[in-house]
Amino acid sequence: MKIRQLVRIQDIPGNQWDGLLDCDYPFLRHGFLAALEDSGSVCAERGWEPAHLVVFDEADQLQAALPLYRKMHSYGEYVFDFQWAQAWERSGRDYYPKYLAAVPFSPVQGPRLLARCSQSRALILEFLDQELSQAGLSGMHLLFNQDDGNDALEAAGWVQRLGCQFHWFNRGYAGFDDFLGACNSRKRKNFRKERLAVTEQGISFHWLAGAELTSTVWDQFYPFYAATYLKRGQHPYLTPEFFQMLGESMPESIRLVFARQEGRDVAGAFFLADQDSLYGRYWGCLEEYDRLHFETCFYQGMERCIAEGLKRFDAGAQGEHKLIRGFEPVLTQSWHKLQEPLHDAVADFLVGEREGVKAYQLDAQQYLPYRQTE
Template sequence: MFSHKFISSINAISLQTWQELAGDNLFCSYPWMHTLEESGCVNSETGWQPQHLLIYTEKVLVAILPGYLKSHSYGEYVFDWAWADAYQRYGLDYYPKWLCGVPFSPITGNRILCKALTEPLAEYIFQTLKHSCNINNWSGAHINFFTEHLPANDDFLSRQGVQFHWHNNSYLNFNDFLNTLTSRRRKMIKKERQQAQSNALTIKWLTADEIDTDTLVSFYQCYQATYLKRSGHQGYLNLAFFQQLLLALPKAVHLCCAFNAQQLVAASLYLCDKHTLYGRYWGALEDYQSLHFELCYYQGIEHAIEFEIEKFDAGAQGEHKLMRGFKPVTTHSIHHISNSMFRDAIADFLQREHMHIKQYKAQCLSVLPFKQQ
């Protein structure tokens, strides 16, 4: 009934064919995936070799899983370094592994691009991935940050995590949102916004057609400087990616900038689809008090309210988001581990981790800053 093949470049399929299955899935769209490949951010040299899985029925393409052969675990945000270390201690290779996900972005969304995810289709995908691991000597297959309902399968281990998203409850403006918070948190946010504004900077939102070459280069310098300071290595994305992104997704891209006179000193890149605002890449050339909170959180919240956007995803981790009105949400991933000994050990680890995640989310919910809990 079903058949499949892997392709090593998105160029092997047309934009129209891909988009018929991707729909409005922004970060699994052809323009986003194509830009990652064409800019050289994903390839064998960066450890992200495209290996997209195509599923057919009677020669008709019915599903796509955007996938990559990985030679490391950087840029995934579902952390399995400990698993790789365990393999190494036993003299085994954890890489290559196959990963279905969005490179360099912990974005939740559908990962199996299709018009109808039936149980037979899901089962065929599970068996295909398992078989592909065996014949290609991949240590496993992983699907990260998916939101669709996937039937349970004994060959795939389930894992959960927690992110923090802001939800728009039809707020009229930023003050309307603030009025839902406790007095203590309202005062904190107002103080932080006043501190950011006291830096004597000019904050502007720019659309893609307003971002000229000099502004984009300055943003890229901010992005790289902050990434290097925070992590000790350069950011995953190159300047060519951002240049091509403005052309590939012009309606989705926004840049929130802080200028000192005419000089851009900090910026946060946002993307937006019909329902969600995504805060993706931030950087600053100098330290300004509370400017990170202003550009990455408060400006995003104001933007979401103004344009009636339902949700604001400001990126992974960050418990400090809780006191600023973001709520914990559960994320999901599944993992096939080819080696039976390690599969059993990882299954035991995930069972214990699941209890910790459940407790952690409950603790996060207990400290939300809203008047009505």
């Protein structure tokens, strides 16, 4: 087998890359990664230099792939290592560049190291070890991966870090009222009160998908997306071209909803979907409306899951306010391998942090709105 490093995802045909995926998980599809790069949202100038790894067999058939970036900062990752960087730099060494195996700006658990066999996976991990010792990197980080490669990563000396997100699960509900029936009476009243507050403002919702996602629609949505960042004094991670390109390459995966008042769109939210899950990604509103965020980003997504028969709704990272709205605490993971002596110090720290995260997950469950069963 032979390994290659790509300076852009377009250096490999989309059908070959996607052929390694055994599911329709949208974030690792070639079209998603290509839209990030081709739109200028991800590039060396923005601190994300593509360095993807691919493995071919003797017949030039793709056997493994890893989305990889040479990072010059730690923004847009959602697994925070700023304190590690400060400690390393206090010792007189540069923390950046580092290697990051992840989907940019997407804290969504899923496949990362795609491999048809253990041999091709091992080749990628061996290559990364060589890079760590020879390429002037402080470390390597693999974010939000599923469990399938854990044993190989641990055997190669990587250490696991846990996190906690909040996901909503559709337990065969026929409608939103069925979900309410699973909640205690006080919470049911709160849900209805929140939703009524939006209705009384004369706001309705309009969903779009597939062929409905025209360039005009994306021009209409982008100011909502950008507003969320601009309100914090930040520049948006994604360019307008990203949404246009994704709408052309992956329309079947996109769900878009606009909130309308008196015939005018006042807010919008962007979702992706696969055969099992809905993923809430971006939202924005140019004015303030009572309870509109909760309705647009949570309740509308729940109803969409029920309507499409999807099992899970991942509404994004963080947000303890999701607990009381029925989103359950779910553990996520990342893996890290760093230069010594930083690696040993981080490994020791993560032992206690993992136990703390597990305890937090258990404690958080008591704030869920569901009726207690014997």
